[in-house]
Amino acid sequence: MPHSRRAAFTLIELLVVIAIIAILIGLLLPAVQKVREAAARAKCQNNLKQLGIGCHAYEGVRGSFPIGQELRAGSTTTRTTFFIELLPFIEQSAVHARWDFNNPANNTNAVAANSLAATMVPNFVCPSDVFAENPFNLPATGATFSPAQTASGNPFGGFYSGTSYAGNYGTGGYYTSFSVFPVRPNGMLFMTGPGAELRMPGGSLFATSGNHQNLAPVRFAAVTDGLSNTLLMGERNHRDPDFDAWTTANSGLRMYQVSVWAWAGGRKGAAMLFCSAAVNINTTARTLNPSSPTTPNIQNQDRRFNAWGSNHTGGVNFVLGDGSVRFVRDGIPSQTLALLSQRDDNQPLPADAY
Secondary structure (H helix, E strand, O other), rough: OOOOOOOOOOOHHHHHHHHHHHHHHHHHHHHHHHHHHHHHHHHHHHHHHHHHHHHHHHHHHOOOOOEEEEEEEOOEEEEEEHHHHHHHHHHHHHHHOOOOOHHHHHHHHHHHHHHHHHHOOOHHHOOOOOOOOOOOOOOOOOOOOOOHHHHOOOOOOOOEEEEEEEEEEOOOOOOOOOOOOOOOOOOOOOEEOHHHHOOOOOOOOOOOOOOOOOOOOHHHHHOOOOOHHHEEEEEEEOOOOOHHHHHHOOOOOOOHOOOEOOOOOOOOOHHHHHOOOOOOOOOOHHHHHHOOOOOOOOHHHHHHOOOOOOOOOOOOEEEOOOOOOOEEEEOOOHHHHHHHHHOOOOOOOOOOOO
């Protein structure tokens, strides 16, 4: 009985099948990436929503929003930050209960597992954000310019956890090492403390910086522009290879290390904890200096610290003072961003603000 022979695929047929599979994969991958990014964006929005709810719960107990950063007298260390203050209101009471508000050295450690400041808080990190490592070791730093600058660094080296979010500092920010404060703290969260060096001492290094001594926290009634018209917190983008390429000549920090929610040092908290309308959304080292983006420039470094930003396509997530979450587009005019960043400028927002 003759044996039947099964016809085999020809080389051309095989190549056609491979080409079809490649085309299908090419069509499928962007769809998968879009679904993944949509999920990351939704998770990010939920994180900010929870932080907004936490702020309102805090206000219900304390009668105001938390202070952004409270410095001790002498301005050399931080007593607390708004992230730390929110811990009990975002289901992190155990971390808050262990926090040492009197000695920051007890909150960090050279071993990540033993460092309270290295605690990974889920609501503090956006899935789309880029950290080379998190938590990370932040070396101790001190004064680099003059006695007036002794509060710039952080004397408490050890492991810290980074955050994807920042508080609204208004229209000012961390411009350069010699202009740390804005003209006035017109955002929702800001730096203050009991030290005399936070006053505006005429003729000194910070003569144009405004008064940050013993400022009261922001109450709802102080937001005369309306809670729904004022940014409370938002995202910052840590992906900036040009910044990382030259920053060792300045602060020594990589971009992913700029956002320590448990910052224990001094005035560099204006870079670590806040963003502002001082620069446009998604400003990078390259956009600050297109002709030579990798050339070390301490002014551009400090301006970069101010920038809101994200890895979401087209814009940045924010939570407003009323607890609502909005997606603000990349190309928002700087004037509109400034209006959204101030709580009491009494100017109307344009119809296309969001």
